[in-house]
Amino acid sequence: MREVVDAGAGSRAAGARPLRRDAELNRRRIVGAGREVFAVRGLKATLNDVAHHAGLGVGTVYRKFADKEALAEAVFAEELDEIASMAGDALEGADAFAALAGFLERALARAAGNRGLRELMRHGEFGGGALVAARQVIAERCAELVARAHAQGALRDGVTGADVAPIAAMVDAVMALPGGEGAGLWRRYLLIILDGLRAHPTERTPLPE
Template sequence: MGRQRGGAEPAAAGARPLRRDAELNRRRILQAGREVFAARGLQATLNDVAHHAGLGVGTVYRKYPDKQALAEAVFGEELDEIAAMAQEARAEDDAFAALAGFLERALARAAHNRGLRELMRHGIIEGAGPARARQEITLHCEHLLARARTQGALRDGVTEADIAPIAAMIDAVMALPAEHPSELWRRYLVILLDGLRAHPHQAPLPSLGGAD
């Protein structure tokens, strides 16, 4: 029995470095995925990610069987971080300023992340992680809008359903050719946000369906 115990200890000790190596590889793959998808968009391949990570393609496929699985993990993390921004905004006293600040921070992140913008535009990456984070972002935005409405800072008729189209309009501005295309969007975000503010004598907004 003594030999069995003596033989088991090196195996157990060897298992820990293997687990650490596996976790390090997983983090390398995720970080490489974030960088590659940000630079090249969702057309990037697992081979591209493996090359960027400095790992064999087989190592990547053992962790993530296809690009969809890796993209779900990458954008689950990305959207979790954006949800954390929205949650932080809820702590501010001025709800409209908090909403505006959150939108600016989230869109600034998207301005330098082609994959995130494609995800916003097409919504083609699903999975439990991204879906949960999207729901959390929506709930935080609903809370901020409700508070801004209570504080009298929000234009009548504005709802949480307006946020995604606003983000889409800014995404379209980001795609325009310009000397500094990644910064031009800030001008138009200010204009759009000003349209959300409560002002005296504003005309009623048309309904979301376009009918009176």
């Protein structure tokens, strides 16, 4: 009898593992769909929109995420973690000013193609713990990038890590120009700002038209 009971328990455990795998696969599918939907439609997109894009029933989405805010936090915590990784990679660069400029260009290029991310950074609708933690890491790494540029004498006096977010917001304002004009202009204004940050701008960066 013991053998029969044990075999049954083993069978149930074996059955549970595929269920757990399926549940995790569904979660990843929902987060991936959320990332794509929020990027195109912004934060006004609904869980129904995400479920349709994922090819899942809306009930499946609600079982994983209680509301849109919970899904958005999962999606954008990943986005911000990846931006934090960009900042970490930039800290490995030998030329500190180029590293700072390169990070800003890469991070803003990512935001340019992601309406939801830009809305999140501009308005801060969601503020869950994962987002707060990711923002803190980004802020700390930006402060390190700025400190390194100062140490190499490449950054003008008075600029601090706290200036990075407002600089990004200024460029975001260009991205948000009506009619999609900003899509082709934001790099031009980023270069103008970067030239203004140089300690000794002996040669101006050529600007795109």
